[in-house]
Amino acid sequence: MRHRTCLTLLGVLTAATALAQTEPQKSPPLATVTPPPNVQTAGKIPAEKSPPPPTSPVAQTQGEITTPAPEDKNPPPPFDTANMDTSVKPSDDFFLYANGGWIKRTPIPPEYSRWGSFNQLIEKNNDALHDVAERAAGETTATNPDAKKVGDYYASGMDEAKVEVAHARPLADELKRIDGVKDRNDVLKEIAHLHTLGVTSLFGFTSGQDDKNSTMVIAQAYQGGLGMPDRDYYTKTDDASKKLRDQYVQHVTKMLTLLGEEPKAAGEHAKKILALETSLAQASRTKVELRDPQKNYNKMKASALQALTPDFKWDTYFKETNLPNSGELNVGQPDFFKGANKVFTSTPIDDWKEYFRWHLVHATAGELSADFVNENFSFYETTLRGTKQIKPRWKRVVASTDSSIGEALGKLYVADYFPPESKARMLDLVNNLRSALADRIKTLEWMDDATKEAALKKLAAFTVKIGYPDKWRDYSGLQIDRGPFVLNAIRASIFDVHRDLNKIGKPVDRLEWGMTPPTVNAYYNPKLNEIVFPAGILQPPFFNPKADDAINYGGIGAVIGHEMTHGFDDQGRQFDEVGNLRDWWTPESAAKFKERSGAVVKQYSEYEPLPGLHVNGELTQGENIADIGGVKIAYAALQKALAGKPQEKIDGFTPQQRFFLGFAQIWRSVQRDEDLKLMVNTNPHSPARYRVNGPLSDLVEFQKAFNLPDSCPMVRPADKKVNIW
C-alpha cells in the first residue's frame, strides 16, 4: 500500500504546503497524493493514496546504463566528458552540450519511464537495500527489533508461491464488511473505516501543523477520493483525455473482475465509479489553486464543517475514527465538501459499495497476486507513463518495505552505508551556501531594508537535517510476521494512520522526517522552516568526496541552494521564520517580488517539451524560482571557496565551466513521451532540459564562464532575464 505521501521530490507534491522537493521522482514507495493542501508534513497522508501508484523508481541493472556495481573498482570521473555532445554549441542548448553523448547512447530501460542521474543512484541504493533486507530475512533469530520487522516483512513479500495461492483471500474480511453496507449510515461508517486503513474514499483526512500556529497539530480535511492522478483527468474534453477515461474504466472493470465479479456487471460498475469520481473532480480545486496557502487555510469548528455537509454526520465519522474530540480543524477546500455532501447523498448505496471495493483493491494491488499486480502496472505504469516492463519482485518488495516501515529499513541502511564524515562535509557546504544567500539578500536591488531584515532572520533560523533522523520512529506496536504480505502492508498503514491522527491537538514534533533515509531527494518544509537531505542523495554524482569543489557545488550545492530558495519562493515566502503563515513583507517589496515571479511564469510558459504541450508556468513557478536561485547561490558560494586558490583547468575546463557542467549532469535524463506528458500535467517541476537551460539562460555568470554572445538561445535578452534571489 502506499499510505505515505511524500512529497516527492522536489516536488511531487504540489500542494500548497507540501514539501518542496528537488526531484520530480515518481514517488517511490511513498505515495503521491493529492496532498492535503495545507498539511505540513511530508509524512504520509493517511486517508488518501497515490494515484500514480506503484512506481518504485527502481531500475533494472543492465548494460552500461545501470551497472550499479556494488564496489566500483573504476569509478567514473566526477564529470565524464564522454557524456558531452560537442557537436552542439553551449550557446544553443547547454543541456544537450553537457549530456548529449550520454543521451545518444542510453536507451530507457524497459522498467523505467524516465532514466537519469537520480534513477541510477536509486538503483545503487536499491542494491544496498536488497542486501540489507536479504540479510535481515536470513536471520530468523534476529534480536534487533528493526531487523526482525524488516526481515519478516521482506520475507512475506518474497514468498511468491504463498502470495499467488492466497490471491485476494486475505482481503475477505474487508470485502465482507463492504458487502454488509445496507444504508447511508453504513456508507459513512465504511468511509471512516477505509480512512483508518489508509484507503482513499470520498475525501482526505489527516493531521497536520496549524499553518497559523506552527507549534500545534490540528485535524485537516481536504479534497480527494479519486483514482486517477488529478482532477483534470476527469474534466478535460480533448480526445486523448476521453480515451484515457475509457482505459480507466477498462482497468477498473478488470480489477473488479479479478475480485470475482462478472465482466459485464463489473463494466457497468466501473462506469458508475467513474461518474462518482467525476463529480468529486468537478468539485475539486486545480493544482494551481492548491498552491495558494491562504486560500487553502480555513480553520473552523467541527460544527461549521457540519454546516457545510448537512447530511454527512461528522460525529459518527469521528467516533469511527476514534477521534471523539477533533477540536478546530482546517478544511482545505470548503466548496469541495459541499460537493462531496451531494455525492454522498445522491449516489446509490450499491454504487458506493463498488467504489469501496475498487479503492480497497487499488490500494492493495501491489501486495496481492500477480494478476492484480500486472493489471495495476498495465494502467498506472504502461498507459500513464509508457513503462514497458515491470520491475523484478525484489525491487517491488524493497519499495513496499520502504513505504511501510521505512525508518526501520533506513536505520539498518545508514548503519552500513552512510559514512559519518559525509555529514560534516555537508554541514560545511550548507553553511557556505547559507552565507552566500545572506550576502545576496543584503545586496538585493529590489528589496527594502525592513523586508531584508526579516528575510535574513528567516534564513538564519533554517533548521538543517542531514542523513537520517536524530530520533527514529518506534515500530514496537506494529505486528509484522511471515503471514500474508498484504496484511503486513495493511497493518503498517493502519499503524501509520493511527500515529498520524493521534497527533491531533498535540504540540508539533519538529524532529520528524518527511522522507526515509535511502531516498534520493531533498526537501524544504515551510512549516518547519527546514531543509532536509536524506543519506540517499549524498553520493555521486550529487555529492562526491573525491571531486573538485566545482563539481560538488554544481551538484549538491545547487540542490542545497534550491531547497534554501524554496523558503523564498511564491509559497515559501508566505511563511515566517518559525513556520507560521504570516505576511512579513512590506507591500512595496511584495509587489516587486510578484513582478519578478511573474516573469518566471512567463519564461517557462514559453517552453514546449512536446508539440502543443507547454510547461505550466503557474504550476511550476515555485520550483523554477528555486532552480534559478539555487544555481546562482551555489555559484556565488563556489567563488568564495575558490578565492585565493589556484584555479586549474581539468579536461580543458575552468572551475567555473565545470560548475555548470556538473550542474547540467545532475539533470541528465531520458524520458518517455507518456511520462513527460503526465509530468507536465501534474508535476510542479519542469522537465529536466528546462531545469538546466531555464536557469542558465537567465544567469550572466554562466554567459561569462563560457564567453557566450549577447544574442543566442542560451542567453536571454537583458530585459527578459529573471533575477530574484
Ligand SMILES: [Zn+2]
Ligand atoms: Zn524543489
